[in-house]
Amino acid sequence: MAKRCFRLKKGKEIEKVFKSGKRAFSQTITLVYFPAKQTRYAVCVGKKHGKSVERNRIKRYLREAFAPFGKKIRPCSVLLIPKVQEDGHYSVSLFARDLGKIFGKEKLIES
RNA sequence: CGAGCGGACUGUGCAGUCGCGGCGUGCCUUUGAGCACGAUGAGGAAAGUCCGGGCAUCGUAGGGCAGGACGCCUGAUAACGUCAGGUAGGGGCGACUCUAAGGAAAGUGCAACAGAAAAUAACCGCCUCUUAUGAGGUAAGGGUGAAAAGGGGAGGUAAAAGCUCACCGACGGGACGGUAACGCCCCGUGCCGUGUAAACCCCGUCCGAUGCAAGUUUGGGUCGUGUUCAUGCGGGCUGCCCGUCCGAACACGGCUGUGAAUAACGCUUGAUCUUGCCGGUGACGGCAAGGGUAGAUAAAUGACUGCAUUCGACAGAACCCGGCUUAUAGGUCCGACUCGGUAA
RNA sequence: CGCGGGGUGGAGCAGCCAGGUAGCUCGUCGGGCUCAUAACCCGAAGGUCGCACGUUCGAAUCCUGCCCCCGCAA
DSSP states (O other): OOSGGGBOOOHHHHHHHHHHSEEEEOSSEEEEEEEOSSOEEEEOOOGGGOSHHHHHHHHHHHHHHHGGGTTTBOSEEEEEEEOOOTTOOOOHHHHHHHHHHHHHHTTOBOO
């Protein structure tokens, strides 16, 4: 589910989601989503998160955390934006937990 | 044994489960942004973008000006601002190390404060002649300063002074050694003059511009290149000048739309890596054999478990190379390298 | 990937090209004026000149290498 074919790629699409999508928040992640035909996602990690090694790690963690939800939720375009943790600690389990919370709260999980 | 100097290397590994990128092969009454299997997949700095090239396009770089870079010598190299070996001058007891190290007699500028004076020297002095003083000689001594007109010694003198002498330094000439920088020796000149060129500058060498988002290909409509006629304006070609090229008809190219930093190519076999031999003090070069080595594009290497007692630093390719610079835990090795101590 | 600009007391800026004294405005502190506050007047404190190396007798200034911030083009 983390494969490339489920990625949201084009700048216009991302802009569309960013402008007209709904937002949901948790301690570690800001999530923007918009209904679509197929579930696709994009990861957005800014320069404030550190050097490229650090940013790449965060992206990996986010993708891995998102993968199990890919087929469970209603199809939509999703942007994942991590928040800056002051202690520099990020982990898959934390991201997965918060994603679960958000999807539950927004009632996106299909029965 | 202790302290150091120089150089080289490494940059977690193995096993299991899950997961990702492109590649190859196969599969299909789900031909797709599919599935399975296989081998493969970041660095010594991939970084900073500080230099030099390759490559590509524009062009024809022919000349001059402007601008920039470099600057002991010889070599290495595709090239360099890099590297190697040497010279000179600093630093260290030493192994060793550092140095943008041409020209101040082409010209211009600057040298605060102090000091008489910061560059056609003369304040206090010293000496001679005159006598409240003035004129002349002089640069040893004093004082100021970062720097004061070769150094300190002997002779010499009214007092002095390269005025004279030897030594050292400087400059000029010659011989010898060295490819050269330069070294060394001999002879001569009493030494007409400070520092600063990382101040302008002069001399020598070199430099076309733009950068893979360069650029190429595919497809519909409108304008451009080669050939033939015309030589004025304006425009393009490097910042400027000289110089040089363009407008209408036939075959081929630009602009615009689909069209979005699209798709494909460029895109990885290369000044390649490993090993051996040969040449060279060395940088490096030559030959032979072998290896097949990331090519993504909202952008791939991780998570968990076990073992190795502890696993850790800096850090992620984006056209590619050669360097430089900077970051870097822990560890390994080499040296007919140094100094000190101890023992034989 | 390619360029440009900047870093000086607490804040905003001069000084750098052309090297010797770091200055201005606001703020801060003390005093005065006022019944009191503001304004105003007088006085004072406060700066490793981003970091390091070099050139120079001497560096905020010149050279070289780094660090950080801001901006531009495709």
